[in-house]
Amino acid sequence: MNEITFAVLGTGGIGRRALEVSQHKDALTPVAACDRHGVAVDFDGLDVDELLAATEGNIDNEVATDGGTGATTAESGVKQHGERKGVVASSQARPSEDPIQEVIDHGDRIDAVLLALPNYEHDFIPRTADRFAEGDYSGVMIDVLKRSRVIDMLDDRSEAFEDAGITFICGAGATPGLLTGAAALAAQSFVEVTDIDIWWGVGLKSGYEDNRGTVREDIAHLPEYDIETARELSEDEIEAIIDDHDGVIEFEDMEHADDVLLERAGICDAEDVEVGGILDVRNDEKPTTTTVRVTGRTFDGETATNTFQLGDETSMEANVNGPALGYLKAGVRRNRAGEYGVFGPADLMPGF
Amino acid sequence: MNEITFAVLGTGGIGRRALEVSQHKDALTPVAACDRHGVAVDFDGLDVDELLAATEGNIDNEVATDGGTGATTAESGVKQHGERKGVVASSQARPSEDPIQEVIDHGDRIDAVLLALPNYEHDFIPRTADRFAEGDYSGVMIDVLKRSRVIDMLDDRSEAFEDAGITFICGAGATPGLLTGAAALAAQSFVEVTDIDIWWGVGLKSGYEDNRGTVREDIAHLPEYDIETARELSEDEIEAIIDDHDGVIEFEDMEHADDVLLERAGICDAEDVEVGGILDVRNDEKPTTTTVRVTGRTFDGETATNTFQLGDETSMEANVNGPALGYLKAGVRRNRAGEYGVFGPADLMPGF
Numbered sequence: 001m002n003e004i005t006f007a008v009l010g011t012g013g014i015g016r017r018a019l020e021v022s023q024h025k026d027a028l029t030p031v032a033a034c035d036r037h038g039v040a041v042d043f044d045g046l047d048v049d050e051l052l053a054a055t056e057g058n059i060d061n062e063v064a065t066d067g068g069t070g071a072t073t074a075e076s077g078v079k080q081h082g083e084r085k086g087v088v089a090s091s092q093a094r095p096s097e098d099p100i101q102e103v104i105d106h107g108d109r110i111d112a113v114l115l116a117l118p119n120y121e122h123d124f125i126p127r128t129a130d131r132f133a134e135g136d137y138s139g140v141m142i143d144v145l146k147r148s149r150v151i152d153m154l155d156d157r158s159e160a161f162e163d164a165g166i167t168f169i170c171g172a173g174a175t176p177g178l179l180t181g182a183a184a185l186a187a188q189s190f191v192e193v194t195d196i197d198i199w200w201g202v203g204l205k206s207g208y209e210d211n212r213g214t215v216r217e218d219i220a221h222l223p224e225y226d227i228e229t230a231r232e233l234s235e236d237e238i239e240a241i242i243d244d245h246d247g248v249i250e251f252e253d254m255e256h257a258d259d260v261l262l263e264r265a266g267i268c269d270a271e272d273v274e275v276g277g278i279l280d281v282r283n284d285e286k287p288t289t290t291t292v293r294v295t296g297r298t299f300d301g302e303t304a305t306n307t308f309q310l311g312d313e314t315s316m317e318a319n320v321n322g323p324a325l326g327y328l329k330a331g332v333r334r335n336r337a338g339e340y341g342v343f344g345p346a347d348l349m350p351g352f
Numbered sequence: 353m354n355e356i357t358f359a360v361l362g363t364g365g366i367g368r369r370a371l372e373v374s375q376h377k378d379a380l381t382p383v384a385a386c387d388r389h390g391v392a393v394d395f396d397g398l399d400v401d402e403l404l405a406a407t408e409g410n411i412d413n414e415v416a417t418d419g420g421t422g423a424t425t426a427e428s429g430v431k432q433h434g435e436r437k438g439v440v441a442s443s444q445a446r447p448s449e450d451p452i453q454e455v456i457d458h459g460d461r462i463d464a465v466l467l468a469l470p471n472y473e474h475d476f477i478p479r480t481a482d483r484f485a486e487g488d489y490s491g492v493m494i495d496v497l498k499r500s501r502v503i504d505m506l507d508d509r510s511e512a513f514e515d516a517g518i519t520f521i522c523g524a525g526a527t528p529g530l531l532t533g534a535a536a537l538a539a540q541s542f543v544e545v546t547d548i549d550i551w552w553g554v555g556l557k558s559g560y561e562d563n564r565g566t567v568r569e570d571i572a573h574l575p576e577y578d579i580e581t582a583r584e585l586s587e588d589e590i591e592a593i594i595d596d597h598d599g600v601i602e603f604e605d606m607e608h609a610d611d612v613l614l615e616r617a618g619i620c621d622a623e624d625v626e627v628g629g630i631l632d633v634r635n636d637e638k639p640t641t642t643t644v645r646v647t648g649r650t651f652d653g654e655t656a657t658n659t660f661q662l663g664d665e666t667s668m669e670a671n672v673n674g675p676a677l678g679y680l681k682a683g684v685r686r687n688r689a690g691e692y693g694v695f696g697p698a699d700l701m702p703g704f
Contacts, residue, residue: 017651020651021543021651024543024544024651025704026618026704028704178537178540178541181537181702182534182537182538182660185530185533185534185537186534186660188530188671188674188675188678189530189662189663189666189670189671189674189675190666190670190674191373191376191674192376266378295663298665298666298667298670299369299372299373299376299669299670299673299674300667300669300670302665302666302667302670303665304662304663304664304665304666305663306660306661306662306663306666307659307660307661307663308534308538308658308659308660308661309658309659309660309661310541310656310658311541311647311656311657311658311659312656313650313654313655313656314541314542314650314654314656314658315650315652315654317651317652318541318542318650318651318652318654319540319541321651322540322541322542322543322651323540323541323702325704326540326701326702326703326704327702329702329703329704330701330702330703334689337686337689337690337691338689339689345702348702349678349682349701349702350533350675350678350679350681350682350697350700350701351678351681351682352377352378352380352677352678352681
């Protein structure tokens, strides 16, 4: 594996942390970053320190309504500290009417594109992928999406990705992502997996401002909401929901893509996967220990449960971004070997 | 991935269980099996049930002294229940003066060769690999070796493997293997890994007869022994050592290949990896829970420990053979993509 260049679409919490974590990885160079206000491109490598410092607190948490054309000019929701909004507060960036197209236009020098775009319409990531495929991009695209139904939309595009030479890695954050991969690995002890239980804890006090989009997306998993109604909530309404729960929201039986990602890798049936967790936005301590339990039957007839637990001190950001970059590298390896189409985290693990 | 054909060298405990577990895997067909007495080859797929039933209790635990030529005729140590020793007790097998060469001669129809050969000289597996490379084999070779120093011997052959088109997967059982992969995955939360602690428990009462080779290999890890002196122990001497320990032997700071396999994958320094465990040959219950602890520093400055635990009811055999076949498949994927040389379990995991 030689040097890998990558672009980040979206400079909210996930995109920013991905840039930061990439500085710890050898042979990985961030060369482009954009939000809907502008784009920064530098094939010698972005100055991540400058970009993060200049845009600190300048996070655009606005929900996109433009379907990924990049042409929206809605301005509310941008946390603006300087004169310029979003990524263009960095001296490396410039405003753009269509920042995504600018990344596509440079696609021949970009090995991988990280779609750090939570909280948009369901089809936003698939439609963004369409634009890359139509724009003759051939490389890796990777997202950290959570919703099961989006995987199907990506699968519908599998042939187009294969024709374009795109290796699309979906659901490659913490969960789905790190925990999905851990489940796939833990399943290797068994000849039949009967249950996979993914239970996460996130404490987000100090990261709350940077992760409002993620919190909104989580609220959409509550029984009273869906992604459309959650998208229409005002910031005040979200605060009210958080207050109602005293800052601690518990989720059960979430529609989380882990289920379909494990089924497509042949690990178990989607219906045998359960995902839930507890979000605490008022403490940084995790309200519960993130745990994956994989129960199955061994070839010699025993039933057992293998367990994977994340240390409570690991933040959501650490568990999303390290794995996302790891899966990105695995995707580049596949891409360079000529393997195109749609892959989930479990597809990238050793195993049958 | 299409159909995968594989051969097993060695029909002791590991080889037999690999054949058994392979029956649970779609698109994986065992086509050859040999021990030093003979060979069975059938490209329509071996009849595993017949082979295992016919050779049950017919395990050859003898230590090879022939350096892999297959020409030895030493007969002590073969547990012989029928008229014929080892694999030739199966109606599918026939005696051979050089069974390994017969597998090599069929190599163009074999995608992967599992070297299920514990307890031989250190260079037995490397020299067997030499024979395959010299015999124009181009496919996957995979072993479940445990000793750190053997990895170096394989690395010395890296260029020869690349020239031959061999993808050699080393240390791909339970530990190293499943647990090494789990450590590599757990490391994804961190930008720096400071300690990896692998602690295993094995209860082997009902599997003791089939796994005498593994027990001998474990005894070589005791401070008073090394692999040469352990190889020279008689069965009675091994029984005496086990009696001295009341059947329960604890190992600390073992020379286990996990360390170099994690270092070569860039996860941490070899010296930061510690491996130990407890073997109980008189109970099937594990004397301790097999646990991997990966401690590191996150990008946001926290120190934490991620943990992977195997259910106590999972046998050593389940944890060796499922992962070995999973890594075998990952190796075939690499091989078909034109990636040759030496790979450890951690190299096959997503990650930087």
